[in-house]
Amino acid sequence: MAELLRIYEDNPNPKEVMKVIDVLKRGGLIIYPTDTVYGLGCDITNIKALEKIARIKGVKLEKSNFSFICEDLSNLSDYVKQIDTTTFKILKRALPGPYTFILPGSKSLPNPFKKRKTVGIRVPDNAIALEIVKQLGNPIVSTSIRDEDYVIEYTTDPELILEKWDNLVDIVIDGGYGGNEASTVIDLSEDQPVVLREGKGDLEIF
Template identity: 35%
Template sequence: MSTPDINTEVHNAFEVIKNGGIILYPTDTVWGIGCDATNPEAVAKIYALKKREESKSMIVLMNSDRMLYNVFKEVPDVAFQIMDLSEKPTTLILDNPRNVAPNLIAADKTLGIRITKEPFCFKLMERMKKPLVSTSANISGLPTPNSFKQIDRHILDGVDYIVNLHHEKIAPRPSTIIKLGNDLQVKVIRP
């Protein structure tokens, strides 16, 4: 069996996402379920697969400041300081997102985002030219799997494509989550 190639996997995942599908993929933290963050039907498929209430929002991965400014008109300066100083992946919850599927936006008009440098995710978003939904690969309320082997059969069978990279890797902890309002109020949700 040949070693999986990142470019082939990016191509395969892109083709599925482009057609409204959902993928199972390795992120910079845990295994994630993802789709085009601008496609409300694909987002709804993820909520259904996870058996998750739409009121519990999911985060979105981005690969550049340009993508960040496409989704948020205003980004507090402290957001960049937090991202630059963070030693581990950090999710920021920011106010007033736009240009994403409405069913991703929380009731309080916020959206959780993370800028990622993970090579597969980065290259996939470069190809998509859009943000990527990222939610843990578990049924809502059940533990987050630490490795590919721990992912529930329901999830494996429910996605349209499983990225063939890092199946042997044990995931680090989930990201730190910080809520950062345009009023500069900072609240740590998950350290």
């Protein structure tokens, strides 16, 4: 049975946030708010939790398109090859924000992702998500709670999310109603930025 945990974005309660951290460190799964749709996440360092998410999504972990949710750009070098100044400026301009950036993966990626050439990096503009990652001390691996084919059908009500995901996750964070538009995905792994999916987020800044 999952717990529905109310956290307010304008002032995330440290006690409630630490409850989430404890669950993540024990290999639990959470559903949490972002600046787009609600996401399903786990600790990037916990292999069993990663495998659990892959099973739920019906994909092989090595071939999954999960995003890495980071607090800021400071730990990018842990997962991404050295990027040029132009790319860094794009990231700096857009983040935190409703974008997923595809970047060339480094050799120090966690084991399940070692063979990946690229990784999806997200720094959502949501105080709850960012505080969780900050207190955890490393990124969480994340995927939207609905398949991309059904973007319009995204669940936005935390109580309805709880009903559907009750037996699959440990905590559903109620951070208020979520959006129903996914992030814009931009590939920065080659010479020119390529928009792979247009979602929330202004493309004019590119």
